[in-house]
Amino acid sequence: MTSKHRRIARVVAAGTFFDAFDSLVLGIALTVIARSLGQGFLGTGVLISAGYLGQFIGALVLGSVSDRLGRRRTFLVAITVFSLLSVACALAWNLEALTVARFLQGIGLGAEVPIAATLISEYAPSLKRGRAVMLYQAIFAWGVFAAPLVGLIVFAVVDPATGWRVLFALGVLPVLLVLLGRRALPESVRWLTAKGRTVEADRIIGEFEDTARREGKDLPEPRPAEADVARPTRLAEIFAPAYRTRTILNGTLWFTVYFVSYGYSVWLPSLYVTIGGLQVSQALYLTLVVGASQLVVVYAFAFAVDRIGRRPLFVAGFGLGILGAVLGVVMVLSGATSWPTLFAAGLLLAVGSYVPAAGLYLYIPELYPTRIRAWGTAAGSSMNRIASVIAPTVVGALLAGGFGLASVFVMFGIVLLIGLGAMTAWGIETKGRSLEETGDLIG
Numbered sequence: 001m002t003s004k005h006r007r008i009a010r011v012v013a014a015g016t017f018f019d020a021f022d023s024l025v026l027g028i029a030l031t032v033i034a035r036s037l038g039q040g041f042l043g044t045g046v047l048i049s050a051g052y053l054g055q056f057i058g059a060l061v062l063g064s065v066s067d068r069l070g071r072r073r074t075f076l077v078a079i080t081v082f083s084l085l086s087v088a089c090a091l092a093w094n095l096e097a098l099t100v101a102r103f104l105q106g107i108g109l110g111a112e113v114p115i116a117a118t119l120i121s122e123y124a125p126s127l128k129r130g131r132a133v134m135l136y137q138a139i140f141a142w143g144v145f146a147a148p149l150v151g152l153i154v155f156a157v158v159d160p161a162t163g164w165r166v167l168f169a170l171g172v173l174p175v176l177l178v179l180l181g182r183r184a185l186p187e188s189v190r191w192l193t194a195k196g197r198t199v200e201a202d203r204i205i206g207e208f209e210d211t212a213r214r215e216g217k218d219l220p221e222p223r224p225a226e227a228d229v230a231r232p233t234r235l236a237e238i239f240a241p242a243y244r245t246r247t248i249l250n251g252t253l254w255f256t257v258y259f260v261s262y263g264y265s266v267w268l269p270s271l272y273v274t275i276g277g278l279q280v281s282q283a284l285y286l287t288l289v290v291g292a293s294q295l296v297v298v299y300a301f302a303f304a305v306d307r308i309g310r311r312p313l314f315v316a317g318f319g320l321g322i323l324g325a326v327l328g329v330v331m332v333l334s335g336a337t338s339w340p341t342l343f344a345a346g347l348l349l350a351v352g353s354y355v356p357a358a359g360l361y362l363y364i365p366e367l368y369p370t371r372i373r374a375w376g377t378a379a380g381s382s383m384n385r386i387a388s389v390i391a392p393t394v395v396g397a398l399l400a401g402g403f404g405l406a407s408v409f410v411m412f413g414i415v416l417l418i419g420l421g422a423m424t425a426w427g428i429e430t431k432g433r434s435l436e437e438t439g440d441l442i443g
Helices: 003-037 041-069 071-090 095-123 126-157 160-172 175-184 189-194 198-214 235-239 244-274 280-308 310-333 339-367 370-400 405-426 435-439
Strands: none
Touching: 003 041, 003 071, 003 095, 003 126, 003 160, 003 175, 003 198, 041 071, 041 095, 041 370, 071 095, 071 160, 071 175, 095 126, 095 189, 095 339, 095 370, 126 160, 126 280, 126 339, 189 198, 189 370, 235 244, 235 370, 244 339, 244 370, 244 405, 280 310, 280 339, 310 339, 310 405, 339 370, 339 405, 339 435, 370 405
């Protein structure tokens, strides 16, 4: 790792921080927007879904484009899209305009993180790739944590009817990263090599080597990596026999992890109030505790993953989440539905599901070769958008249908068991291996 690696990481991480911030702004301002623009429950639901739909399309479309046109260019385009559309959201004159702007903004938001994770993975040294990617991924968690804090500050100093527009307008700041990124962010050497552009790749490698020498670091002898040279990107290759099982694992992990994550995070605060008997403010404090615990998970994962490995940590996370689901069922059946037991079950679900969630942007890019790495990662991550739409609806339907809270915990447990089974059956260990080794391990 050199200062040049860290400079690249700072630029990419800053983009991801604002991606997380812009993704959460709508949730922070939703109540105020409802009063300002006068939409009902149906309009609110369409507005929320429009953002997720945009993210789903952005992950698929720009993810495939980045394997054809390059990581750097597509990353900067994604930031430009969600930054400028933040201004459009801020200037929306009615609900319909805001819904369209949020959909278009979602295209950039959905594309940025998988492309950024691919870029970081392709530049990080093999033996430290786990820590490097996870420390980068922690920035997303900080962006999620910052959004409500900034919202509190803005609404404290600005009239709410204007404050929600200010929050969206702040989302234009990352456009400055585009100007910085054009100078500070090189194209992925692995992508250039895969496209046969070896002169450009060699020039960038030379810059890294010069930096390493100036910093007194030892340079190991280079190993040839020619397997990907001049092989074209074919999107259907992720379903070819060599990668089909990995793609099934990819989609299964994304869907199961985020089904549980979105399902409990949307409903748990209201359950603290309606079942646990807490006040709204007290429920929000417990939500912040869960958010803080997830930050701890990211950093613990970062410092353990290159020693312990990806597979054991994923399995442990799924197991912890299943324990939380079991505790929830026992709690409901025994009648112990006070807020402490709800919080304990919810915390185990949160921490357990967040362990694999935190590691997905590290693990999934390791499963594909350079020519389809960003596409494979983006296609898998699009499944979390589907889960984000389905899970809260299913939870609400179970509760409204009189099936009770126990049925919700049973459902979460079954979904996590599916994820655990997929990881146990198909997951490979990638610790300490180069991306050339892991991506072409079977193909």
